[in-house]
Amino acid sequence: xxxxxxxxxxxxxxxxxxxxxxxxxxxxAGFLLSTTxxxxxxxxxxxxxxxxxxxxxxxxxxxxxxxxxxALLMGKPTNVWMPQENLAKIAAIPGVQVVSPQxxxxxxxxxxxxxxSEMFMVAxxxxxxxxxxxxxxxxxxxxxxxxxxxxGTYVFVPEGDTGIKLYGxxxxxxxxxxATGTGIDQTMFLTIDTAEEMAKSSxxxxxxxxxxxxxxxxxxxxxxAPGVDVHQVAIQILSDTTGMYPIESPNLFGxxxxxxxxxxxxxxxxxxxxxxxxxxxxxxxxxxxANERKREMAVLRAVGASPGFIFRLVLTEAGILAxxxxxxxxxxxxxxFFLFRNAIAASLKMPFxxxxxxxxxxxxxxxxxxxxxxxxxxALIPAIRISKQELAIAMRE
Amino acid sequence: xxxxxxxxxxxxxLGLGVAPHYTDCLSQGSVLTLANGKxxxxxxxxxxxxxxxxxxxxxxxxxxxxxxxxxANMMNLGVLGIALGIVPIVLATNLIGTCATATHICNxxxxxxxxxMGGLISAASLGVVINGWRNRKLLE
Numbered sequence: 332x333x334x335x336x337x338x339x340x341x342x343x344x345x346x347x348x349x350x351x352x353x354x355x356x357x358x359x360a361g362f363l364l365s366t367t368x369x370x371x372x373x374x375x376x377x378x379x380x381x382x383x384x385x386x387x388x389x390x391x392x393x394x395x396x397x398x399x400x401x402a403l404l405m406g407k408p409t410n411v412w413m414p415q416e417n418l419a420k421i422a423a424i425p426g427v428q429v430v431s432p433q434x435x436x437x438x439x440x441x442x443x444x445x446x447x448s449e450m451f452m453v454a455x456x457x458x459x460x461x462x463x464x465x466x467x468x469x470x471x472x473x474x475x476x477x478x479x480x481x482x483g484t485y486v487f488v489p490e491g492d493t494g495i496k497l498y499g500x501x502x503x504x505x506x507x508x509x510a511t512g513t514g515i516d517q518t519m520f521l522t523i524d525t526a527e528e529m530a531k532s533s534x535x536x537x538x539x540x541x542x543x544x545x546x547x548x549x550x551x552x553x554x555x556a557p558g559v560d561v562h563q564v565a566i567q568i569l570s571d572t573t574g575m576y577p578i579e580s581p582n583l584f585g586x587x588x589x590x591x592x593x594x595x596x597x598x599x600x601x602x603x604x605x606x607x608x609x610x611x612x613x614x615x616x617x618x619x620x621a622n623e624r625k626r627e628m629a630v631l632r633a634v635g636a637s638p639g640f641i642f643r644l645v646l647t648e649a650g651i652l653a654x655x656x657x658x659x660x661x662x663x664x665x666x667x668f669f670l671f672r673n674a675i676a677a678s679l680k681m682p683f684x685x686x687x688x689x690x691x692x693x694x695x696x697x698x699x700x701x702x703x704x705x706x707x708x709x710a711l712i713p714a715i716r717i718s719k720q721e722l723a724i725a726m727r728e
Numbered sequence: 729x730x731x732x733x734x735x736x737x738x739x740x741x742l743g744l745g746v747a748p749h750y751t752d753c754l755s756q757g758s759v760l761t762l763a764n765g766k767x768x769x770x771x772x773x774x775x776x777x778x779x780x781x782x783x784x785x786x787x788x789x790x791x792x793x794x795x796x797x798x799x800a801n802m803m804n805l806g807v808l809g810i811a812l813g814i815v816p817i818v819l820a821t822n823l824i825g826t827c828a829t830a831t832h833i834c835n836x837x838x839x840x841x842x843x844x845m846g847g848l849i850s851a852a853s854l855g856v857v858i859n860g861w862r863n864r865k866l867l868e
Contacts, residue, residue: 485830517831670840677836 334640338647348620349652352613352706356656359609360702361664366598367694368668368686369679373591376512376684380404381580383511385462386552387561389578390421390568396576399435399550400584404682406483406514408437408451412547413574420572421551426559431459434523435549436541438497450486451518452497454526461554463520470506477525481506483516495519499536500529512676512684553577591681606705613709617649621713628717642718649710650703657702661695729859730802734794736852737809738787744816744845745783748776751838753827772826772834775819779842782816786849793856803860809853817846 342349380403391399395411402409415432422430434454455463457474463481467474475481480495480502487504488494494501502521510516521529530541553568555561565577578585628641636644668675669685676683686694749755752772759767789809793802820826820842826834 487828490828667844670843671837673831673836674840677831 334643334647338644338651341644341648342651345620348616349648352616352649352652353656355609355613355616356653356702356706357660357663359606359705360657360660360698362605363602363701364661364664364694364698365668366602367698368665369598369675369683370595371686371690371694372512372672372676372683373595373681375686375690376682377584377588379509379511379684380513380515380682381583383462383508383515384552384580384583385465385554387555387580388553388565388568389580389583390417390551390553390575391549391578393574393576396578397586400578400586402435402451403515404513404584404587406451406517408449409435410437411435411549412544413549415546415548417572417575418548418551421553421568421575424564424567424571426556426564426567427553428556428559429459429461429554431461431552432456432523432548433550433552434526434543434547436526436543450497451514452526453518453520454523455520457522460552462552466508467506475505475520475522475525477522477528479503479505480519480521480525481508482519483508483514484510485517486519498529498533498539498541500532502529510684511682513682551575587681594679594681610705610709613706614712617645617710617713621645621717624717625720628720638718642714645710645714645717646707649706649714653703653706654699657699660702661698665691665695730796730856731794733852733856733859734790734792737790737793737849739790740845740849740852741783741787741790744786744842744849745780747841747845748772748779748838751841752776752834753832756833758832770827770834771824772832772838775824775826775834775842776838778819778824779816782812782819786812789853803857803864806853806856806858806860809856810850813846813848813850813853815846816842816849820846 384403389399392411392413395409398409398411401407418430418432421427432455436452436454438450438452457464464474467481478501482504484507486495486507494503496502497519502519502525508515508520526541527543530543533539533541553564555564561579565579568575568577631641631644632638672683672685685691752770752775753759754769754773754776758770760770761767786809789805789812793805796802820839826832826839829835
């Protein structure tokens with residue numbers, strides 16, 4: 332306790348020097364957390380989106396891979412079509428357990444109904460679907476009936492309305508999916524039956540009719556049998572069929588990931604450089620402090636403090652500054668990041684999802700630990716030097 | 729210290745009054761089109777207008793803190809400042825609010841700015857309270 336009290340007194344006594352180290356630690360801890368949040372948040376978002384999609388392989392029309400990935404990632408509607416008969420061809424591939432078609436549609440541009448000016452709509456077959464249906468069973472306890480829909484986290488019913496009007500057809504919003512940080516958050520999911528009824532009624536009720544080509548689907552979601560190699564099935568789909576391209580789930584958003592990696596590696600490298608510079612600056616600061624405090628430490632030695640006590644005192648001061656600076660820096664950075672997360676994601680043009688509480692707590696602990704180790708290392712040599720100094724020489728200086 | 733916090737409050741009040749007008753939907757050209765063809769700003773614009781009203785007393789408080797020499801009533805002014813910092817937050821979240829669309833600039837940028845400014849105003853005022861309490865202890 333004496334050590335702690337004395338350390339706190341020394342910190343408050345040397346205001347400018349302590350503030351400099353405190354601000355340095357606060358800044359570096361906040362910056363490191365921010366870059367880590369961007370990297371982890373982006374990865375978490377993509378992982379959540381892939382888990383949400385739930386398929387092992389997504390089969391898309393040949394040449395439409397980028398369009399489909401962009402639609403899923405950014406929520407921008409796209410029109411891609413392939414013959415419905417492709418479903419049977421994929422189902423016949425050995426190792427394929429379940430296949431389910433999806434139809435990609437979009438609302439009219441500038442429709443007042445929706446969360447965005449052009450909402451992406453995905454129509455699925457409830458009899459074979461394995462992506463949305465598990466969520467429906469878990470959260471609603473039933474499938475979607477005709478005229479019903481569920482939406483991503485940003486889809487909402489306009490104020491004053493009881494439903495969402497699309498192409499002159501009213502849909503009820505029966506639930507919202509968990510956030511993924513991708514375009515899925517502003518996507519509406521409905522059954523193919525509902526989509527077809529909407530298309531039929533839109534001829535008379537909408538400004539523009541909704542066109543769904545006869546016997547056509549947009550993509551095929553594939554679930555591979557347990558124990559079967561997904562990659563082998565994808566290769567077989569590619570070799571045994573024409574006009575289609577299989578995208579394995581782990582490779583989904585591959586083009587985007589490649590672009591993102593460059594940016595993320597840049598962030599990581601910058602963080603390392605800044606961390607090293609900050610550690611060196613703190614080491615210089617502690618070294619200067621050790622020189623200035625020779626007499627002060629000599630007085631402590633003269634009244635009975637051991638060299639070990641002096642050593643522990645300097646490290647305790649460093650530790651207090653590190654822990655408080657890191658906690659405050661991380662708290663400020665994470666609060667600011669949480670408040671501005673959507674603006675940051677929009678400006679970086681990458682998906683982002685704030686990590687779960689447990690993940691964030693881990694980052695918090697790691698940040699404080701790293702700050703403590705860094706400052707302790709910076710203060711180590713000055714602490715050793717000042718604790719080993721000759722009493723008489725120090726008093727004379 | 730009080731002078732510094734007073735100037736901080738003046739700067740925050742300026743930010744609170746000005747920043748929302750550059751980050752609401754109207755500043756991006758988004759308006760509501762009524763059935764009769766007329767256009768109307770969205771509700772985030774009215775929140776931005778209301779923040780001007782919330783910022784004025786904060787600026788006044790900042791001027792008083794920066795110029796007043798007597799330290800006797802600083803704690804009370806600090807408590808007032810804490811309450812004034814909550815007002816912009818409540819305006820942007822409950823009383824008027826922002827657009828329903830989560831991806832609009834009023835939700836991604838304007839609202840976080842207002843929440844940050846409100847929080848900083850309350851935090852600065854808390855500093856005034858703490859400073860006033862310490863001065864009172866010294867006087868005693």
